[in-house]
Every structure is written in C-alpha cells, then in structure tokens.
Amino acid sequence: MQKNLGKIAGVWPMPVLMIATYDEDGTVNVMNAAWGQVCDTDKLILILDGTHKTVANIRRRKAFTVALADWRHLAEADYFGTVSGNQVPDKFAMTGLVARKSEFVDAPVVEAFPFVMECELAEELPSIEGFVGRIVNAAADESVLDENGKVDPAKLGAIAFDPFRHGYYAIGEKVGRAWHDGRKFIR
Numbered sequence: 001m002q003k004n005l006g007k008i009a010g011v012w013p014m015p016v017l018m019i020a021t022y023d024e025d026g027t028v029n030v031m032n033a034a035w036g037q038v039c040d041t042d043k044l045i046l047i048l049d050g051t052h053k054t055v056a057n058i059r060r061r062k063a064f065t066v067a068l069a070d071w072r073h074l075a076e077a078d079y080f081g082t083v084s085g086n087q088v089p090d091k092f093a094m095t096g097l098v099a100r101k102s103e104f105v106d107a108p109v110v111e112a113f114p115f116v117m118e119c120e121l122a123e124e125l126p127s128i129e130g131f132v133g134r135i136v137n138a139a140a141d142e143s144v145l146d147e148n149g150k151v152d153p154a155k156l157g158a159i160a161f162d163p164f165r166h167g168y169y170a171i172g173e174k175v176g177r178a179w180h181d182g183r184k185f186i187r
C-alpha cells in the first residue's frame with residue numbers, strides 16, 4: 001500500500017560535488033552541490049543559486065573543478081555547503097585542506113578529494129540556473145584505482161546526499177553488473 005507524499009524531487013542517490021573556483025584575487029573557494037549531473041559524455045550540469053560566491057567566480061574565470069566528496073572528508077564537504085565565501089573570504093583555508101592550480105583550466109584542484117573533473121564553462125542556462133561544464137581532464141588519486149587503472153568505487157569512498165532526510169550516505173558496495181544482470185529476461 002503506497003501513501004501519497006506530495007511533491008518530492010526524490011532522486012536517490014544525489015551526488016556530493018565539490019565545486020572549486022578562484023575568486024578575483026586568486027583565493028580558493030569551494031562549495032557543496034548535490035544538484036548536479038552528467039549531461040553528455042564530456043559535460044556536467046550544475047544547478048547553482050546566483051547568490052553564491054561560486055557563481056561570481058565561475059562567471060569571471062569561465063572555469064571550475066568538480067570533485068567527488070568522500071567519507072574521509074565529509075565534515076569539510078558539509079562545511080563547504082554551510083558557509084559562503086561571500087561571508088567568510090578565507091572559507092577554504094579554515095579547513096586546512098590544500099589546493100593546486102589545475103594544469104588544464106583556470107580553477108583549483110583540492111588534493112584531498114580522490115576524483116576530480118576539470119571543467120571550462122561551456123554554457124549558462126539562466127532559466128534553470130544551470131551551468132554546463134565541459135570536462136577537459138579528470139584525475140584520480142592512485143590509491144582509488146584498480147589494477148587496470150580504472151576508478152574503483154569501493155576504494156573511492158564517495159558519499160551521497162539523501163534528498164528525503166538530508167543525510168550523507170556511504171556508497172560503494174557492488175551489488176550487480178550493468179547491461180548484464182537483466183539478460184536473464186531475454187528469450
């Protein structure tokens with residue numbers, strides 16, 4: 001028996017994306033974004049409120065990096081979604097994390113996060129507060145790669161955002177194989 005719950009945009013899991021940018025002075029800023037997705041083989045879309053420092057930075061620098069937050073840095077990730085660079089200019093420095101300049105785009109790479117996509121701004125979609133990033137490079141910490149050099153989700157330790165009760169969840173247990181387990185229904 002199902003119970004109606006009203007309007008809930010309940011897509012689960014949602015990602016915990018770390019959007020890193022430089023401001024006008026070259027200060028590093030990072031924000032947390034769950035409203036983001038892959039929208040092409042080499043593109044991501046982020047839905048970003050126009051008041052965020054991140055948005056001003058992206059418009060100015062035309063670039064950003066998107067890292068997957070992992071459970072080891074959950075508190076830092078949550079802090080990046082709680083405090084704005086508009087109020088706390090040295091927001092990133094407060095965490096003690098370290099960033100290097102991307103070799104590919106005008107944006108910082110936070111070294112602690114195990115997987116990052118370096119993006120140039122491809123398009124802004126004002127009607128949905130959308131920012132499309134073209135991925136020009138992705139990088140991963142060697143510790144999360146498998147023997148074939150591919151990212152191993154179990155090692156990655158990426159966390160997910162729960163839109164129902166606002167929890168963070170660990171993900172990574174493999175429970176099946178895509179384009180494989182459904183084959184048993186093909187006759």
Ligand SMILES: Cc1cc2nc3c(=O)[nH]c(=O)nc-3n(C[C@H](O)[C@H](O)[C@H](O)COP(=O)(O)O)c2cc1C
Nearest residue numbers: 031032033034035048049052053054081083084085
């Ligand atoms: C779990 C979580 C997810 C969030 N997702 C988004 C998002 O997708 N888009 C958005 O505009 N703000 C989102 N926020 C809010 C921003 O991260 C937050 O307002 C942040 O302080 C903005 O930082 P900035 O002003 O330094 O750019 C999220 C916050 C949290 C805690």
